[in-house]
Amino acid sequence: MKLAPIIHQQIVQLRWQPLACLGLMMALPLEDAIANLWQGNGFYAGSVSLAVPLVASPLLAALLACANVQADFDERRFIFWRSKPAGIKSFMLLKYFTGLLLAAVIIALPFLLAFVTRNRVKLDEVQPEFFAAVIALQSISLLTYSVSFLCNVLIRKTARAWLVGMALTGFMMIIPFILPLNLTQTDRLKDF
Numbered sequence: 001m002k003l004a005p006i007i008h009q010q011i012v013q014l015r016w017q018p019l020a021c022l023g024l025m026m027a028l029p030l031e032d033a034i035a036n037l038w039q040g041n042g043f044y045a046g047s048v049s050l051a052v053p054l055v056a057s058p059l060l061a062a063l064l065a066c067a068n069v070q071a072d073f074d075e076r077r078f079i080f081w082r083s084k085p086a087g088i089k090s091f092m093l094l095k096y097f098t099g100l101l102l103a104a105v106i107i108a109l110p111f112l113l114a115f116v117t118r119n120r121v122k123l124d125e126v127q128p129e130f131f132a133a134v135i136a137l138q139s140i141s142l143l144t145y146s147v148s149f150l151c152n153v154l155i156r157k158t159a160r161a162w163l164v165g166m167a168l169t170g171f172m173m174i175i176p177f178i179l180p181l182n183l184t185q186t187d188r189l190k191d192f
Helices: 003-013 016-038 048-073 075-083 088-121 128-155 158-178 187-191
Strands: none
Touching: 003 048, 003 088, 016 048, 016 088, 048 088, 048 128, 048 158, 088 128, 128 158
């Protein structure tokens, strides 16, 4: 199986969803940076403008996962794939990792913009908590992508799979605090 045509097909198949997600993720940080430039403070995205990407990134990652799988459930495309001698395991893995990489890039771009513009303007030193928050956000978003992708493959109804994937991800994040695992907050996490 040749990888380049299949990766190209996946990116072309998903061209509008990633652009819409990128627009939603970058709208507020870019608006904040332009407003700061207009006020004469320099072109930088403030930390408050990252609240929307922080909240929206798991939702949009799940949307990308469901959009990635949804197009192949069309009857004409289903018949097409049934007629080709493609290995389903390798095809689905390639589909999964292509979408996962795309979701990771889209989720990281607002934070990368904020980091680069704040360093360029030399406002203040970026705190280590910023990097910890970005890593935690990427992990949660990629977990959401993975669970939603699996749910859409199993359920085969995009809207239901998105809702079930979001609910399962939320449940997976709450389980460690429900079970008696003796998890306690550390002093560093209390301040964050």
